[in-house]
Amino acid sequence: MIAYPSDRVQRPWEHPLTENERFWLETIRLASWDSDPAPTLELVQQFRLIFQSKS
Amino acid sequence: MKNSGKPYAGTRLAHYLERRILELKPKKTQTTIALEAGFVSPNMLAIVKAGKSKLPLDRVPGLAKALGCDATMLFMMALEQLGGDTTELAIKQIFGTLVTRNEVAWLEEIRRASGNADPSLTTKARTAIRGVFGK
Numbered sequence: 001m002i003a004y005p006s007d008r009v010q011r012p013w014e015h016p017l018t019e020n021e022r023f024w025l026e027t028i029r030l031a032s033w034d035s036d037p038a039p040t041l042e043l044v045q046q047f048r049l050i051f052q053s054k055s
Numbered sequence: 056m057k058n059s060g061k062p063y064a065g066t067r068l069a070h071y072l073e074r075r076i077l078e079l080k081p082k083k084t085q086t087t088i089a090l091e092a093g094f095v096s097p098n099m100l101a102i103v104k105a106g107k108s109k110l111p112l113d114r115v116p117g118l119a120k121a122l123g124c125d126a127t128m129l130f131m132m133a134l135e136q137l138g139g140d141t142t143e144l145a146i147k148q149i150f151g152t153l154v155t156r157n158e159v160a161w162l163e164e165i166r167r168a169s170g171n172a173d174p175s176l177t178t179k180a181r182t183a184i185r186g187v188f189g190k
Contacts (some may be wrong), residue, residue, distance in 0.1 A: 001086040017152050017162070020107045023176040024165055024184075025158055029159045031188040034071055043187060047161070051168040 066108025068132035072104040075122050091121035109136040125155035 029036070034041070037043060065070055076085050083091075089100035100118075103106045110118065110133045119126035131153050137143040146153075154162065165174070174180075180181060 016138050017154075018173050019161060020166070020173050020175050021165065022152060025152070025154065025162070027176060027181055027184050028158070028161060028188055031185045033074075033189075034067060034128065034132075036125050036155050036157050037188055038157050039164065044164060046187045047164060048168050050187070 061106040063103075063109050063136050066109075066132070066134055066136050068129070069104060071129075071132060072100075072122075075124065075139040079122070088118075088121045092118040096124065109133070112142075125157065127153050127155045129168065156179055 039047075076088060079088065085100060085104075086097045089097035092100065093134055094100055094114070099108070103110050110129075112130070115130045116126050117134055119129045122129070134143045134146060134153075
């Protein structure tokens with residue numbers, strides 16, 4: 001049995017990425033010039049608008 | 056050899072180092088970064104930045120800390136410099152797509168905002184992403 005610390009970061013490779021998710025990630029990397037943008041409140045709010053306009 | 060004496064000049068890591076060191080210039084010099092990263096010779100960072108040598112994988116944690124960037128991102132870039140050798144293939148086979156802590160948050164956001172619908176990336180969404188992240 002493997003014991004994990006409770007505050008470990010959930011890495012998506014524990015839940016394999018789908019092909020679509022890989023495309024999303026790659027697009028974010030390209031658009032941000034590999035700056036690895038942090039999910040600030042402002043960015044997350046803008047990002048959510050993408051999904052609202054999809055519906 | 057693609058570029059005489061600079062086989063890694065065109066890699067993402069070389070480009071990233073050049074940009075990041077420039078961004079940090081008001082705060083610390085390249086030599087300071089190299090020393091903080093644990094390079095025995097500070098000149099080694101200049102060599103890696105110029106693409107004359109690849110970044111050794113065991114230097115990734117120290118350099119990521121010195122650059123103030125995510126170690127996974129730097130590790131991915133260092134892996135790319137191996138050019139498909141068996142180490143890179145083994146790591147990809149075992150760990151799959153490597154992602155940074157920030158990317159974990161974005162993936163969770165995608166899953167939450169879409170209700171785990173695994174949305175495809177439309178042209179419209181791609182344009183919107185450029186608007187959000189492209190500064």
